[in-house]
Amino acid sequence: MIPIFIGTSNYEDAWIERILAYTLLKNTKEKLSITWLRPKYFPDWNKVGWGTPFTNFRYAIPHLMNYKGKAIYMDCDQINFRNIADLYETDLEGRTFGLVWDALMWNGAKWRDTPHERGFFCDSVMLIDCEKAGKLIGDYEGVKNAKYGFKMDIFDKLGCPDKKKGLEHIYQLNPRWNSFDGNNTSFLPKGDTSDMEYKYIADMQPKLAPDEIWHLHLTGLSSQMWHPPYNPWAKTHFNREDLLEIIWELNRQINMITKREEFLND
C-alpha cells in the first residue's frame, strides 16, 4: 500500500482532483491509500498568509504517518503519467526528502546577486522519510500554529537555497516527477535572467514531449483550466495544446465513469 497525501481545497478543485486520482490509479497496479488534505479537516490551524488553501498541511504528514515509513505528497493541480510506485520505491539513500529542483525559483532580495539568487527544491511533490522528516519539522502543534513561511524555516535548517548543502538531506528527483506546465523544471537558461519575469524565463526552458512527462504540475494559477474560484488572478490560456488535448480526453474518460447515464444519453 502506497500512502499518498494530496493537498487541496474543500471543493474548488474537484475538477482536477478527479483527473489526478484517476491517473494515479490508472498507471499503477499497486494499492494506493489516498488522503485528501482539505481545510475543513484542519479547522483550528493557523492559515494566515497561505498562498493556497492547503499550504502547510503537507508538513503534518510525518505526524499523520505516526512518524514511520515513507509517504508521497503532491498538490492537487497535477496529473500522473507514470507508475507512482516508481517514485515511491526511489532509494532516498538515507536522506529526508526526495524533491525536484526548481531552477527558476527566485529566492528574494536576501539572495540577490549571489549564486543562490535563483533555484530551490520544490515541495509540491515530495517523497518523505517520515521518521527523519518528523525530527526536522518538529511536533504537530508547532506545524498547526506555524506562521507564513514555514517552508523556509524548515529548508533553512537544511542549508537551502545552497543546493550543495541541501543535497546532504535531500535526494534530487528527476524533474519529470514534477514537470511545471510541461517544462524541464530543473533547467536554468543560460545568461543573465535576474531582471526577467518568471514567465519569460519559463518560456526559455525545454518543453517536454507528453510521453516524457512522468508527472505534470499545472503551476500557473491563471492558466489552470478549471479556474478554481479562490484564484483572484485573470484567466489565461494554457499554452500547451498537446497537453490540453490529453487533459480533456482524460476528463471525458472520467465522465464516462462518473456520469455514465448522462454520457450514454449524449
Place this chain on the structure above:
Amino acid sequence: MKEFDLELFEKLSKAVLYSMGNQLNWRSPRATSYLLYDLDTPRQVKVAYNSGLPKWRELRNDIFKEIRRVEDIHESKRIIKVILFKHNNRSYCIPNHEEVRRHTYFIMKDTPKIILSKLPMRKSIKHMAMPEDDYNLIPFGKKGTAWKNIHLQRTKVGSAYSIGTEWTSILFPTEDTLYFYVETDI
C-alpha cells in the same frame, strides 16, 4: 431582440455544463460561469484564451458565424468574449457598459425573466426569497433570443433600483437562468 440557432447553442451549453468545472466571473457575482473565449488577455500573455473543451473547438466556428449573423457583425470586427453563465438564487448580474463594445445575452432557458428590484441592493439580495410582488419583472426575452445593451434600458423612477444612475446597472436573474454572454466590437 433577435432569434438565434438555439439548437447549435444548446449543443454547446450541454457539453459545457457536463464537462467543465464551475468558475466565477465578476460580471455576474455568485453565479457559475464558464469561460470559453477571451481576447482580453493580460499584456504579458501572448495567446488569446480559447477553452480546450472539445465541443467548443468543434463548434466554435459555427457559433462565431451565428453570432455574426445575429449581431450583423462584419468579418473585420472582433468577437471578444464568450462566457456561459448559470444563475442561482443568490447571484446577480452587472450589465456591462462600454461605448466601444456590444454586449449580448443569448438566452438559453425558458425562464429568463430578469428581476429589477425596488429595494436597495443589499436588501434585494437578502430578500430574493420574498414574494414576486417585491420585484418588477421585465421580460428578458424567450429562449432562443438574443438581447443586447441591457444596461441601456431606462428604469422608471421608483420602479427599480439602479446604482448611481438611471440606467439599469444591476439585475437579479431568476434561478437557473442560463445565457451566453458575448462581447463584440461595435
